[in-house]
Amino acid sequence: MLDINFIRDNQEQVENGMLAKGEKENSIVADVLAKDEEWRAIVHKADNIRSESNAKAKKIGALMGQGKKEEAQTIIAETSSLKEEIKNLDEQVKAIQEERENLLYKIPNVPHSSVPVGSNESDNKVFSTWGEPNIEVWRKPHWEIVERYGWVDFERGVKVTGAGFPFYIGPVAQLQRALINYFINEAGKAGYTELQAPYFVNEASARGTGQIPDKEDMMYVVPRDEFFAIPTAEVPVTNFHRDEIVAEQDLPIKYVCYTPCWRREAGSYGKDVRGLNRLHQFDKVELVKIVKPETSYDELESLREHAEKLLQALKLPYRTLLMCTGDMGFTQSKKYDLEVWSPGQQRWLEVSSCSNFESFQARRMQLRYRKEEKNTEMVHTLNGSALALPRVVSAILEAYQEENVKIRVPEVLKPFIGRDYL
């Protein structure tokens, strides 16, 4: 959510930002400002009447204390109309405020000036590439490898839960556990505090990070207890400090958190969902940063670099995309995607997404820090995957296979797995 004061002062920028992000309409910006005018006028009126009413109530108290019941009675009679009026105005304020809020929720974050303008994924800029994409034709896609060895059981996953909920068996299960440990350890070395978070959140948390009202359909819900299964650790971890005012000297706050992620992925189909490419449950190690506004873009770069180093250490070729305005989502102001090369599929697979939200999430969460002596200011929040597991697993299986289809273990994972081949 954007700051209404910011919108008031930067109407044009917000309107242009909406169009750049691919919204067809931006009249909502003018609507929200009009609604805000209305709100302020009526709040002002209500406050004045309340003030009058409070003054009278005080006088009544004083008169009662002096035993002047008669005089008090006449003032009480006067207040009854005020009471009615206040009640009326309060209802209006509440209604208008809600309308204003609803409009505000529909305005996306403004893209940063360094973000390329574009309408879809073809306009994303290749920011950098690392390594040489392997194009040997004998390499098999990971689904053939895991089938041959019986390392992932999709069918039993369907039986037990449904499509997109596979079992991982033996070496691949071990590989995933090794990756999780490796990723968390590396984040720890980089100064991230390890967190274990709830896998279910309440509605306020889902709202805080922007899953509601925008992306409600991506989440699994537990209706009886009104919980949402987390689509990413970003949700519980960023909400960790919701409704708090943190101390300036505590910033930046950096967390690493491993969780499974649940996503309904409604509408996905085709080649994209083959094998481990797209699942309803997958594992991910997530980084979250809570920082001072003036540092957030530097923090974004170091976040991206950290994620990139993991792919480098695994010796997996990848490219980094700077997402264009039209492809970066509602809540972000700037976003990088890391795509690993899948030699068995001959295509790039997204394994990380590093974003700066500026104060967009912080404002929803009322997450502030105390600046200098008095003032409080919204923090900036960032997050990035480091990394999402299944596609890294695919890339490893495909890149580390030898012609006899044996799979070598990446050097940095050997301490966790304890042998040379899976």
Place this chain on the structure above:
RNA sequence: GGAGAGGUGGCUGAGUGGCUGAAAGCGCUCCCCUGCUAAGGGAGUUUAUUUGGAAACAAGUAACGAGGGUUCGAAUCCCUCCCUCUCCGCCA
């Protein structure tokens, strides 16, 4: 799940209808005094929002777990929900 107790400012903790946005203590900030690794004195110290102001700031409004109700007036009374603690039950 059953029974009971309770949720007040950064913390401890008072407050059962008006003079309480909130005593007192601790902590913190600033100033003064003091020649010594201490003590004393004074002032300040929640948040949001509206109006005015370039700003400092001033005035108003709201908030004592959340929401609703009673009342001229609610931290204080009533209702619903959430949470915490104690005992019982169940359990990794």
